[in-house]
Amino acid sequence: MGKKNTRETLLAIYQRLMACYGPQHWWPADEPFEVIVGAILTQSAAWTNVEKAIANLKAAGALSPPALRQLPASEIAELIHPSGYYNAKARKLKAFVDWFGAEFNDSLDKMAGSDTASLREKLLSVHGIGDETADSILLYAAGKPVFVIDAYTRRIVDRLGLTPKGNSYAAYQALFMDNLPHDTRMFNEYHALLVQLGKDACRKKPRCRGCCLKGICPSFRAR
């Protein structure tokens, strides 16, 4: 598929998803630190369980970098128990807040003011932060125009016949970032809409009949 066609297809997918589901309003920027905690806790966890863990942290007055630095990892693990892998995630939260304090003096504004590429590199050097978590922090907490790739995105892209060459995170990300305007708001909504589609229609066992992309999906036409 040529670049122009790819761009048009990606835009058509976005428009159809937006018409079908409407704006998802994910993670407004007034609580960016909570967004970061959520991005770490959501690894291999359902969001409803992450919400319970965040509520526990809030109730214990532990949803801030200084509080997380002060608490022993074992106590954090207890609070975030509902999100699963709680011991590992407690260590990740500790590693993040240690880095955040040393690098940005706990200032989200300072972090958001950094150059995107170097901030991404730095985030990836923190224990427990991989591509998807780093990009979620960049997009949803720092407001950077970075496209987040997750398992839903890969599945939907593959079924829509848009699989990029090379089965890497970077290749899937480049599919969107090389073909769409770098627009934070659009990337925010686009990712959220793909997650919604992945939960609603394009499940492991797809429910194509009710899918708003069936008109442009080769997997549906092939059935």
Ligand code: SF4
């Ligand atoms: S038509 Fe089916 S396979 Fe294609 S995106 Fe929709 S649910 Fe997925």
